[in-house]
Structures are given as structure tokens and as C-alpha cells.
Amino acid sequence: MIAALSRREFLQAGGALVIGFTLSAPGFAQRAARAESKLGKTLDTGEVDGFIAVNGDGSVTIYSGKVDLGQGLRIAIPQMAAEELGIGVEQIAMVEGDTALTPDQGATAGSSGIIRGGVQIRQAAATARETLIGLAAARTGKPAAEFDTVDGEVRPKSGGTGIRFGDLVGDKRFGVRVDPKAKLRDPASYRVVGQPLARPDIPGKVNGRHVFVHDFKIEGMLHGRIVRPPSVGAKLNAVDETSIKSIPDARVVRINDFLGVVAPNEWDAVSAARMLKAQWSESAPLLGADAVLAWMRTGPFDGDETLVKKGDARQALAAAKKVNAEFYWPMQSHGSMGPSCAVADVRDGNATVWSASQATHRFRETIAKALALPKDAVRVVYLDGSGCYGMNGHDDAAADAVLLSRAVGRPVRVQWSREDEHGWDPKAPPQLLSLEGAVGDDGKIAAWRTEMWIPKATASLPNMPLLALDAAGIAQTPGITTGLISQNGDPPYAVPHQEVLVHWLKSSPLRPSNFRAPGKVANLFAVESFTDMLAVAARRDPVEFRLQGLSDPRGIEVIRRTAALIGWQPRPSPAPNFGSGRGFAYVHYKHNESYVAMAMEVDVDKASGAIRVRRVACAHDCGLIINPATLKAQIEGNILQTLSRTLFEQVAFDRSRVTSIDWASYPILRFPDAPEIQIDLVNRPTEPPLGAGEASATPVPAALANAVYDAVGARVTTVPFTRDRVRAAIA
Amino acid sequence: MPSFTLAVNGEAKTVEVRDPDEPLLYVLRDRLSLTGAKFGCGLGQCGACTVIVDDEAVRSCRMPVSKSAGKKITTIEGLGTPDKPHPLQVAFVTEQAAQCGYCVTGMVMTGAAALARKPNLTREEAQQALAGNLCRCGTHQRILHAMLRAAGKATA
Structure with missing residues (x-):
């Protein structure tokens, strides 16, 4: 009950x-x-x-x-x-x-x-x-x-x-x-499944009447804002409550280092949070962005793990003419358009939370534990939030609202500021990969080794540790969450000798969380960039090079369809004409889910280093298609969002705080950057339906890197592909 | 407390505020229950809060209520209704041009202002018109298609 x-x-x-x-x-x-x-x-x-x-x-x-x-x-x-x-x-x-x-x-x-x-x-x-x-x-x-x-x-x-x-x-x-x-x-009799039916929520979202959690109001609700410390880990020494006395209805809530304000009017809450004078301790517990790469190489580590071992890659490579490359993916922000928001009503031994949580049942247990309430006394209700591509700040905002509501005995709505969201949302962890491989006299991949340096997720972590509970001194299980970030580090092609070795880092430089296709975006960036490097070494066309290593007919089909969609003409890279190129990449997601191939055409300006993506083509096989319209929307979103991540995004931070705290310091893709996208869906009505929310994100960075290489004969191996990096690679 | 009379969606609305610098966005959302405009950044960087003020697309998060009085303000709720949507809203629905949909009302308002200036705009002009509106889900292609559809240039 x-x-x-x-x-x-x-x-x-x-x-x-x-x-x-x-x-x-x-x-x-x-x-x-x-x-x-x-x-x-x-x-x-x-x-x-x-x-x-x-x-x-x-x-x-x-x-x-x-x-x-x-x-x-x-x-x-x-x-x-x-x-x-x-x-x-x-x-x-x-x-x-x-x-x-x-x-x-x-x-x-x-x-x-x-x-x-x-x-x-x-x-x-x-x-x-x-x-x-x-x-x-x-x-x-x-x-x-x-x-x-x-x-x-x-x-x-x-x-x-x-x-x-x-x-x-x-x-x-x-x-x-x-x-x-x-x-x-019988799928042959389907009348509803497979139809491109319209989503019921889009009219309301387009006419402004749809109720997001941000728009949700209940009787007696107050608006809350959290006052974040100026530095990660800072302690709250003193609060001057008189500093907000010019806002008559605003009230301060302090629980240890958790500091917030509430007011009946939203702008009063925002104003009070800005005006409130608080003294914090100095704190500089972070690595700083510039030190991350060195830290990844040196640890501290939590052991090594061999994920894949076929044949003897080390021995095979010892005697071969090797190709080497190192790939780095920086920390990135979920960057939701609407800062995280939640409404909580904690009264009389009960709690109701309206949240954009991806996991309301799991989150209920976290809230119940934090409030020391029985699970049955807590109800979590999902309401639409702003796009969430893994765990952004939605659970944090809910915990903020819960603590404020408990303190004031009324329902409280908390919405983060832009600075809160960019500064404090959990970040996609950094990834470093080193690859070596060789092609044989037959032009096929003879041996392959991948080494990864990545943070190790905490086993059985009930919930990502939340900022509010940490600050308030409420016990929660320590640890980090990342998603399964070590998958797809091995090639999908027939390689007789291969090895994937992970060096597990004990922590992550900023609080991490899962971000769409966790880890696999970076891993495929490395694996499929490296596949093209081996194709170059073998002087082979990148599509033919991939096909010769594949036997799975579903993989072969998406590659052939993508090549046809973009009008691929076989030839080795780089292109004969400097400045324009095409790139290809392929994934069998997690080696057991959807099949995706992607090709793109780019122009690269030598003087500025600017990349313009002209066109993207993608063939996609996720088994039985339920709704081709929403499926295409997911694929388009994966492509455009991952282009954004690859071209523009990295979190900047110093020893104390994240410094990329708005859209100027954390730029993302804009309309003038958006290429034309063509999608070819492979429907397999007699196969099980597979996921489509992630797979087509993963070939994007390598397809882009391979296209840039094709255009200018230089390889970019560090994300984001800034103009400076591209210019440096060409020089 | 200072009081301002706003012309919102053709109706006169009088609001009393503590702070004349309170942004129009908060007045619309919190006091007038017009929640179609969204808070995205408060910095004028993302466009989620866009409303039309005297025919111009304006960031309501940066416009003080004191400077909004006496101007003609149109929000998404006044641009079209569920029964009588604006042609661009129809195009957005036809193209299914939303994923999470949080940025969409700002896109529609910016797009409607651009179309009012140039009813037959091109893809490049639509891209430029929306250059200051951010979308994180990657719905750009559909939004551009919706713009072109409303401009009488539907391709499919």
C-alpha cells in the first residue's frame, strides 16, 4: 500500500x-x-x-x-x-x-x-x-x-x-x-507495429501546454535554490541570514554544508540565492583539466583486466611492421537544455517527489534511505524533464528539493541555474586508448592490441552519490558510476591475434556518470579510426577493408547500404584533392545488439582548421522496427549530438571548480553546423527488436576523423576536433 | 511594490513585483502561469525562453519586466492554440520536430518571427535565424524541415 x-x-x-x-x-x-x-x-x-x-x-x-x-x-x-x-x-x-x-x-x-x-x-x-x-x-x-x-x-x-x-x-x-x-x-500480420505513428506528446510540446517537471506546480509550493560552494569540497563556515532581509518572504535552509533558500516567488528565490552571503573554506581537491592525461597514465590504479584474448597478439606484433596510435576522449557534460528540476513534498512522515528520474523505483530507495523513511512512505513520480542522455543532475535536483521540503514542511520546487548544471552535473569520464596493430601480406588485419585507461565503476552502487546528501552529511554509499565503458574495444573484424587490456583507474577527476552509449563512443572512435589507419597501411579502400574482415550478413548489409547511400567510390585514403574527404565507420553495438554503418563527407579549411560536415549517411539494423519515425529521430539525434561532442565539447576545470559553466565556455553544435542526414532503415520483422538510443552515436567520431584524414592526410586523435588541433595535425 | 501592466497575448495583465528588474520570463511563468517559455540559461545564450515582443524574437530571461510594459508581448500560448495552431506549429507536428521538446517553444517563437520577416526563407536562412537557439537532443534536421515546410518548401 x-x-x-x-x-x-x-x-x-x-x-x-x-x-x-x-x-x-x-x-x-x-x-x-x-x-x-x-x-x-x-x-x-x-x-x-x-x-x-x-x-x-x-x-x-x-x-x-x-x-x-x-x-x-x-x-x-x-x-x-x-x-x-x-x-x-x-x-x-x-x-x-x-x-x-x-x-x-x-x-x-x-x-x-x-x-x-x-x-x-x-x-x-x-x-x-x-x-x-x-x-x-x-x-x-x-x-x-x-x-x-x-x-x-x-x-x-x-x-x-x-x-x-x-x-x-x-x-x-x-x-x-x-x-x-x-x-x-505473426509479424506478417502486423498492422500497428512498424507504422510511423506520431508521438502523442509533440502537439503539447509545440503549443507550450505540455507539463514538464519544470512547469509542475502544487498548492502551497515554494521555490528553492541551492547555494553551491565556490569550490568542490568546500566547507560552509558561516552564513549571514541578514544579507537577504530585503526579500521579506525568503528563508535560508542550512544543513551542515548544504545551503539553500526558499521563497514563494521564484525570482525572489533566485535573488536570495545570489544575495546570500556565505563564508566557505578554501578547497582545491581536483586535478585540473591539464593534468588529467598524465594522471590517467600514472594512476592510482585498481588493477588490470584482460577483456579479450585470441591467439597471441603481443608475439604477432613483435615481429610485424606495427601501426600505433593513441586516442583521448575528455570529460564532457550532459548539457541538458533545461537545468535539472524537481518538486518534492516531504511532510508527516511521507514524501512524494516529482522528478525526471530515469529510474523512479531505484531512486525511491535512495530517497527513503536519506530521509530514514520506510520505502512505502515514498512515492516518486516521473514527469518529463529536459533531454537526459544518461544521468544528468535530475536526481541531484530531487535530493535538493527533498531536503528543502523536509526543512520547511511545504512542497518545494528546485530548479538549477545554468552554472549549477554545467558546473555540477555528473560528467562523462575521460578515456585514454592506445592501439597497435599490423596488416599481413594478404592485406588483412593480422594482429591487434587495445589498451584502455578508464575509471572503474563501483560494483553494485545503489545510486550515484548525490551532492545534497554529501553536503548535508547524510550517509550514502560511496563510489562512482560510469556505465559499461569498456565494451567495443576490440575490432568487429576477423583478426587471428587480438587482445584488449584495461588499466582500471581508481577514481575519476570529476564525479562521473553514464553518458549515452557509455564509453563506447570513445572506444569506437579509437577502434574505427585505427581500422582506417590499418586500411591506409594496406593501401586498401576503407569499405572493402572492413568487408573483407566481416562474415555477419547483417553487418555486411548495413555497410553496403551506407556505401550506396553516400555514393561511395572505392579508393584508398587520402583523397586526391586536398580539403574534401569522406569517412566511414561501422559498429556492431556491444557485439550483440544493433548494427550501424555511417559515412560522412567533410570540407576542411586548411588556413583556419575549420571542419564542415556536409552530409551524413547511415544504415541501421535494430531488428524488428516498432516505429520508423521515432527510430529515425533517435538516429538523427545520436548523429548530431555526437558530432557536437566530437567537434566542440570538453569540460574545463581547475583545481577547485569547473570553469566551463555556460554555453559560451562549453559550446555545442548550432544550426549552421547541422549537416544533411540520410538514413536507411533495415527492418527485420522476424528478429527481436533491439535498442536504438545509443548505437548510432558510436560510429560518428571515427567516421568524422576518417573523413578529415581523407580530406587532409592528417589524423586527429584527440577530442574535440578544435580548429587548433586540426591545424596542428595538418602542419 | 512597483506595478506594471503588460500586454500579453492581447490581454492587459497587471503584476506587482518587488524587483523591477525581475525578468519577463519569471513574470510569465510564475505569476501569469504561462509556462511555455522555458528557463534554459538566464544568460540569453540558448533561446529556450524566447517570446515575441513587438515583432522581434526576444530572450525573456534577459528582459526586465519594467522594460516590458507598453510593448506587445506574444508567448507560445498566444501564437497558436491547440485548436488553432500557428502554421509553424503545424509544421513542427507534421515533421515531429521534437525529442525532449524543452527547447521547442523557443524554436517556434524564433522561427515564427523569422518567417514573419521572410515567409519564403531558404534552408541557409533558417539555419542563420535559429543560430542562437540551442538544441541538445539533435533535432536540428527536423526543425529545419519544419521551417521549410512552413515556408512552403516541403521536400517530402
């Missing part, structure tokens, strides 16, 4: 939320609330009722633990459910990431929304369909085999009138376990 709010209170507290959703998706939350209030909602992932409710009017509510972060799950998962249920997708509403309503399907991370979340709900829907048919069969006395579900009815296959879902189980429980053997529909 949820103690935090009674059913009635839930409906009341959700009032503002209902308004927001009503405008973008009519009826959405009302149906959800009705189902919830009548059913006494189970959260069991083994129960059909955990995921699916049929309402009295025959519409359906889906309860998804996976959330829509802008990637389109809000349409894709209903499509999967609609197909199996036999009902129009417009008859389905989806409730996302509410610990009181949705089963725990794990974090929305690692491109798992469809692969795991959608597939789980699809199976529940298939079970529901069998149950509905069984009920109709019992009611009519005819065999179940004579029925199918169509348009929200169970109908005789032979024709005639059907029985509406609502008349069979409307406002009632299914009361059945999800049957892992419930038969899925």
Missing part, C-alpha cells in the same frame, strides 16, 4: 498534472486515475494487471516502468501493446515511471526501453489477449480458437458481432500471471 497519499489525495495532487496531459493527450490521466482507483493497482511484473488495465469504456491503460525521455517510448510501447491486444493505439493511454502505479522494469537506460520494457509489456498484452478470448469463449460457449481480437473487441473469425473488451473485463482485474508462452502475433 502507498501510505504517502490516499487515493483521493493522489487525484487531487495530480490535478495540475491532469491538466497538462489533458491538453496534449485528451483523457490520458483521467483514464489512468480511474483505472488506478478502481483496481487497487498491483505492481507485480508477473501479473498482467501490473501492466495493463481495461477501463469500463473499453479503453486501455498501460503501466510502464520505462519512461519517455524524448525517445518516443510513449508511442512505441503502446504500439507493441496495441498490436497484441487488437485495439487501436489511440485507445491506449500510458502511465510512466510512477512508483505507486508502474511495475519496476529497471532504469530507462542502456537502450533497454524496447528490448526489455516494451518486450515485457508485449508479452503481458499477448497474455491479456488470450484471457479476453477465453472469457468470450466461455460466455458464448464456442471454442477459443474461433475468436480473434480486433478494434477492442473479441470477434468470431468467421465474422459477426464481437464482445467489447470493456464488457469482458472493464474496470476489473485480469487476475492472471503473464504467460511467457502466450503466443505473439
